[in-house]
Amino acid sequence: MLKLLHTADWHPRSQGPIGGKLSIDPNTGMSWSLTDFNESLRWLASVIKEESPDAMILAGDVFDTPNPTTDEYMAVMNFLEHIRANQVIPIFAVSGNHDIYQSGTGAAATHLTKFTQTFCAQAPTTLMQVLQGHLIRFDFLPYPSRGRIMATMDLKGVSHEEVDALINRKLSDVVRGFTVGHGEDEIRILIGHGSVSMAKVNEQPRSLAHDIQLPVKEFENAYHYIALGHIHQMQQLTSNAWYSGSLMRQGFGEEQEAKGVLMVRVDQKELDVKFIENPHSRTYKTLRLDELAGLHGEFSTVYRVKAKVSAEELARYEEDIIACQNTLPYFQVDVEVVKDDRQRDSGMTNGMTPDQALDRCLAREAIEDPLLSEIRSTHQVIMEELR
C-alpha cells in the first residue's frame, strides 16, 4: 500500500487578528497566529517522522496571499528545509485561490518548486512517479479561476448562466483530458483545489458563492483517491474524495471543526483514510450573554459573545461584558441591538384566515389606494400559488 499524507489550506496570517485584535506572544515577540502556525508545522514534521508517509499532498492555499510576509514565507521554507534534512519525502502541491495572482505569475507558492522533490502545479498537469515500487499518476487541478478561464473564451452575447455552464464544461473537459491518458496498472491520484457542490460548510464565506464546482462525482471511478483543498471543514465527499480541511481554525465559523491532516493508505483495490488531529489549532468559543457571568476563561481560547437583543436587555449584561473584556485576552463582542418597535395587536389571532389578518393589518396601518389594491392583488396571487 502507498501511504500519503494529505493536507491543505495552511493560510498563515502573521499579521492576522485573533478575536478581532492582533495579539503578541511575549515569548517570541510574534503574533499568536504566527506562533500557532509554527507550532502546527513542527507538529506536522513530527507526524511525518512517526508515520513515514511515502509522499505529502498539499492541496492548495499554502499561503494566505500571493505575497506573504517574510515571517510566513520563512515558516514554510523552514518546514521544507527540515523535511529535506530529515526524512526526505516528495511533496506534491497545487496553487489555491489565495496563492495566485489573477495574472497567474510570480506567486510565492511557486517557490515551493525550488526545493528538490517538491512540485507545485500552477496549471492543470500530470506527473508520473514511482513510489515504493508502485507506478503513481498524479493529476493536478489548481484552483480554477473564473477570470482566467473566461479570458480564454469568446463570450460575446453569452448569458451569465451560459457562461457558468461553459466554464463547468471546460473544467470537466480538463479532467476528461487527464483520464484519456490513464493506464491500467497505475495508482491514480487527483489533487485539486476548489468547491464541490455537495460539500458542507458551517459559515459560508461570501468568496465561495461564485466558485466553479469541481466534478468529483463524475470522475469517481477514474481515480483511486481524490485529494482536495479549499473548503476548511474536513470531510468525505464520495467513496474516494476527501477534503483534508485546514491545518488550523481560521475563525469562529470553524469553531466546531476538528483540524489536522489525513493519513491515506491506497492501492488499486483498497483505500483507508485516517484523520490525525492538530493539537496546536487554537480553540474558538462563542458564548451567549447569560454565559458571561463568573466565566473563568481559558487564557489560550478565543472567545466571542454573540447575541441579538434589545438595548434594555443588553444593559443588564453590560457589567459581565466589561468583566470579560478586562480578564480575557481574546474577547470579541458581536452583539446586534434590535429596536423593538412592533406594536403587538392582541386582536390578531391564530384562528383568523389570511384574508382576515391582512384586512385587519391594512386597516390598522391606514393603507390607501393605489397601494391598497396593489397589496390585495399581490396577496391573491400568492394565495393562488399556495393552493
Ligand SMILES: [Mn+2]
Ligand atoms: Mn481556497
